[in-house]
Amino acid sequence: MNITPLSPVLGANVDGVDLATITVAEFETIYQAWLDHGVLRIRGQSLDDTQLERFSARFGPLEKIPVKLPEEKLRKMFDSLYVTPLSNIRKNGKPIGGLGNSEAKWHSDMTYEPTPPPASVLLSIEVPDEGGDTQFACQQAALASLPTELREQAERIEIKHDAAHTSIGQLRVGFEEVDSPRESPGAVHPAILRHPETGREGLYLGRREWAYVMGMEVDESEALLDELWRYAAIPENVWTQKWTVGDVLIWDNRRVLHRRDAFPDHLRRLMKRCQVLAREG
Numbered sequence: 001m002n003i004t005p006l007s008p009v010l011g012a013n014v015d016g017v018d019l020a021t022i023t024v025a026e027f028e029t030i031y032q033a034w035l036d037h038g039v040l041r042i043r044g045q046s047l048d049d050t051q052l053e054r055f056s057a058r059f060g061p062l063e064k065i066p067v068k069l070p071e072e073k074l075r076k077m078f079d080s081l082y083v084t085p086l087s088n089i090r091k092n093g094k095p096i097g098g099l100g101n102s103e104a105k106w107h108s109d110m111t112y113e114p115t116p117p118p119a120s121v122l123l124s125i126e127v128p129d130e131g132g133d134t135q136f137a138c139q140q141a142a143l144a145s146l147p148t149e150l151r152e153q154a155e156r157i158e159i160k161h162d163a164a165h166t167s168i169g170q171l172r173v174g175f176e177e178v179d180s181p182r183e184s185p186g187a188v189h190p191a192i193l194r195h196p197e198t199g200r201e202g203l204y205l206g207r208r209e210w211a212y213v214m215g216m217e218v219d220e221s222e223a224l225l226d227e228l229w230r231y232a233a234i235p236e237n238v239w240t241q242k243w244t245v246g247d248v249l250i251w252d253n254r255r256v257l258h259r260r261d262a263f264p265d266h267l268r269r270l271m272k273r274c275q276v277l278a279r280e281g
């Protein structure tokens with residue numbers, strides 16, 4: 001197996017491994033590389049849903065497809081209950097997956113939960129010729145770039161992470177719009193996260209929209225969040241993935257933010273995603 005950094009601050013390319021038949025020793029190397037680099041890319045993989053589920057489950061327990069339907073129905077619709085399609089493709093007028101073709105703004109997955117998923121695994125099945133790139137920003141580097149005074153402020157605050165909207169800004173099923181970020185529902189986390197496995201500290205912002213700094217007036221909270229977000233994705237801390245078919249990306253939500261470019265809706269994009277949940281205890 002060869003592990004080659006993709007940028008000075010984050011990301012590594014892995015080759016010489018078939019994720020469908022990976023050994024325990026190979027997985028250990030991959031796991032360590034993932035902790036070291038924050039994002040791994042493994043090209044040329046051909047995995048069905050069951051194989052993707054099995055590989056992803058080595059990282060930890062997986063989230064069930066976030067579609068609120070009886071399990072029996074889900075079993076008929078999907079090959080694996082733990083592999084979520086993301087796509088703009090429609091079948092009989094209905095989207096076959098989430099997120100459509102719009103931009104997904106900078107975010108970390110599900111930080112509106114008290115214990116967010118450490119890892120996300122994404123496999124490309126169909127990719128558009130134009131648009132749909134996915135970018136990653138290292139939040140440990142972002143923290144290191146803060147001016148002293150702002151860093152000191154960040155050390156003292158907790159941020160509420162909005163649960164009501166998706167990463168393309170749509171209201172989630174079961175939520176209502178609120179008037180002010182102060183009222184938005186979601187988990188509260190310190191603005192600086194000490195990575196539980198590497199011990200390194202990074203900014204922990206979740207997403208900009210509807211975020212709220214606990215205890216502040218909304219104006220003050222908005223101004224401080226804007227200031228912190230100026231440092232969240234400065235170009236030297238960002239790496240861009242241009243997809244080819246059969247790429248597997250694994251990222252560490254505790255260390256990186258990600259976003260996705262929009263792409264023309266007449267072009268097809270189909271990805272399969274597993275969300276790795278934190279282990280209990």
Ligand code: OGA
Nearest residue numbers: 086104109134260271273
């Ligand atoms: C995700 C996500 C971006 C993409 O899977 O959490 O944000 O490139 N996907 O589809």
Ligand code: MN
Nearest residue numbers: 108109167258
């Ligand atoms: Mn995401």
